[in-house]
Amino acid sequence: MVPLRFLDGGEAMLVVEFGDTIDAGLNERVQALDVALQAAAVPGVIESVPTFRSLAVHYEPLEIPRDTLVARILDLETRAEVTPRPLRTWVLPACYEAPHAEDLAEAADRLALTPARLVALHVAARFRVHMYGFAPGFAYLGGLPDELGLPRRDRPRAPHPANAIMIAGGMAAVASVPMPTGWWVIGRSAERMFALGREPAFLVAAGDTLRFEAVDAATFAALEARVAAGEVVARSEATP
Amino acid sequence: MTALVVERAGPGVTIQDGGRHGHLRHGVTVAGPMDPAAFATVHAAVGNPPGAAAIEVSLGGLDLAARDGAVDLAVIAPGFDVRHDGTLLPSLATVRLEAGGHISLRPGSVGAWAYVAIAGRIALPPVLGSLATHTRSGLGGLDGRALEAGDVLPLVDLRPREPAAARLVAPWLDPSPAPIRVLLGPQDDHFAADQIAAFLARDWTVSPRSDRMAYALDGTPLRHAAGHDIVSDGVAHGAIQVPGAGLPFVLMADRQPTGGYPKIANVIGADLGRLAQLRPGASLRFQAVSLTQAVAARRALAERLTGGPAREAIVRTVFTSEFLLSCNLISTWSE
Known part of the structure; x- marks a missing residue:
């Protein structure tokens, strides 16, 4: 295993770097350390942010000196594997039909696939929640099949509604808020990744598995109405 | 109410x-x-x-x-x-x-x-x-x-x-013309030594494109030694990102949680406010300090903030026309 690197983002953020690539194995180590650090409730640690390949630890250096924090993290990291977080597998109802799939035809064309084949690959995929970032509830999903690898669009498109299902850069995502994006919009989720006042406000946790279940436009409209009434229509079960 | x-x-x-x-x-x-x-x-x-x-x-x-x-x-x-x-x-x-x-x-x-x-x-x-x-x-x-x-x-x-x-x-x-102090990293290894020296030696100007999310800086662009994309990681208040075009921007209060550009340095906590108070068009320089110096500056500021500001009575001076005449101000003012 590559040794950890400790990097400073100013005097109040320590970056614990496990590597510099997007890799599920690295990400699992990041998340294991994150769970251990949260459970340890170290005084002076404000919050930690798991990303693809590193854990950013925001801390108050007047309460915990960097050396003490580093020693504590090294100690936790050696024991991190023994406290796995209970993970869940989520199924999100999705519609890949007009008007929810603005870029489906163009993306399929660029990938030399039929739209139906693109959708079949996306529905068959098991996505892993690598990290949140960019906006509240915006989760980066790994596990996109290689056949669906597309770079971002040359120009970001105008903001689309929340819940857009998007692919780009070897990853997938579900937009949690309306946002301008260079990603390709291939469908729409009935479920919201982020909803204030709902419990939980943020649907999934880093490390969880996600898959999509295609529904027709009429079913989708009925599901959206239930979501608007405050219901959670995504299903989930403990990941074995 | x-x-x-x-x-x-x-x-x-x-x-x-x-x-x-x-x-x-x-x-x-x-x-x-x-x-x-x-x-x-x-x-x-x-x-x-x-x-x-x-x-x-x-x-x-x-x-x-x-x-x-x-x-x-x-x-x-x-x-x-x-x-x-x-x-x-x-x-x-x-x-x-x-x-x-x-x-x-x-x-x-x-x-x-x-x-x-x-x-x-x-x-x-x-x-x-x-x-x-x-x-x-x-x-x-x-x-x-x-x-x-x-x-x-x-x-x-x-x-x-x-x-x-x-x-x-x-x-x-109080405003001060002193350089804004930074701690190098976490991706200073994405820049050659001469580019880090240039970052610290050059004058930078706060761009009009600045807002609560970031202060963009105008000046002579920096060159990356090893590409301008990194796999996104966490960012702190004051992180100085250098995107592909080479002009740095400092992430401020409304920064996003993570970022995908190399961060050459981070403004130290004690100088975040002094940077924020600069307006578009203002020029600034950066000065590298050690972690020990950054923490010492943070402690010094925290101690002054704990004491809080002193209060002084406001003395309003009212100038009467008799007083002004006695000073001969008005007559000298008239031609």
């Missing part, structure tokens, strides 16, 4: 508290004050907890009126023109607005952000545990947006203080 009524608000005037901590892992921006030192000072002046909610005033300025009761407040507005019922106040002051009383803040020749704190509490519902406004995601403050004319801020737990206005003395907020 006693309230503050917004009679006029320029763009970018928001309610901020100590920040929405604990949700970075869900993509939620911390927000909070642009100038943490001025923000802590304004609360210390009225005896509030340091992370309470206050009004952050931009260069757009703000007019407030008290409704249904008197409101004691503190204003920390270095460089701003502050008026209480039309009379000029020191730009760092405590003052009582009687019911119907007014206070106005307008930008002066220096300074970019000012703060108004109430001796009491702004009674708005917290969102994810915080009142900090983040307009991009529409969270916090008043409906997740900047303040507008007609808005009403209900106040509770009001604590009457000295009725007489007072000048506040907070020398740690």
Whole structure:
């Protein structure tokens, strides 16, 4: 295993770097350390942010000196594997039909696939929640099949509604808020990744598995109405 | 209910508290004050907890009126023109607005952000545990947006203080031409030694494209040694990212939780406010310090903030015409 690197983002953020690539194995180590650090409730640690390949630890250096924090993290990291977080597998109802799939035809064309084949690959995929970032509830999903690898669009498109299902850069995502994006919009989720006042406000946790279940436009409209009434229509079960 | 009524608000005037901590892992921006030192000072002046909610005033300025009761407040507005019922106040002051009383803040020749704190509490519902406004995601403050004319801020737990206005003395907020201190990293290894030297030696200018999210810097672009994309990782307040075009930008209060450009350095905590108070067009330099120096500066500032600002009586000098004549001012002024 590559040794950890400790990097400073100013005097109040320590970056614990496990590597510099997007890799599920690295990400699992990041998340294991994150769970251990949260459970340890170290005084002076404000919050930690798991990303693809590193854990950013925001801390108050007047309460915990960097050396003490580093020693504590090294100690936790050696024991991190023994406290796995209970993970869940989520199924999100999705519609890949007009008007929810603005870029489906163009993306399929660029990938030399039929739209139906693109959708079949996306529905068959098991996505892993690598990290949140960019906006509240915006989760980066790994596990996109290689056949669906597309770079971002040359120009970001105008903001689309929340819940857009998007692919780009070897990853997938579900937009949690309306946002301008260079990603390709291939469908729409009935479920919201982020909803204030709902419990939980943020649907999934880093490390969880996600898959999509295609529904027709009429079913989708009925599901959206239930979501608007405050219901959670995504299903989930403990990941074995 | 006693309230503050917004009679006029320029763009970018928001309610901020100590920040929405604990949700970075869900993509939620911390927000909070642009100038943490001025923000802590304004609360210390009225005896509030340091992370309470206050009004952050931009260069757009703000007019407030008290409704249904008197409101004691503190204003920390270095460089701003502050008026209480039309009379000029020191730009760092405590003052009582009687019911119907007014206070106005307008930008002066220096300074970019000012703060108004109430001796009491702004009674708005917290969102994810915080009142900090983040307009991009529409969270916090008043409906997740900047303040507008007609808005009403209900106040509770009001604590009457000295009725007489007072000048506040907070020398740690004085403008200074000293370089902005930075700690190199975490991706300084993406730059050759000559580029790091250039980053520290060059003059940079705050760009008009700057806002609460980031201060963009104009100057001679830097070159990357090893590409300008990294796999996204966490960012701190004051992170200096260098995107492909080579012009750095400093991530400020409304920064996103993670970023994908190499970060050559991070502004130290003690200098975040001094940087924030620079306006578009202002020039600055960076100076590298060690972690030990950064922590020492942080401790020194924290100790001064704990003491809070000193209060001084405001002495108003009234010049009578007899006095002016006795000084022979008027006769020398006439040809």
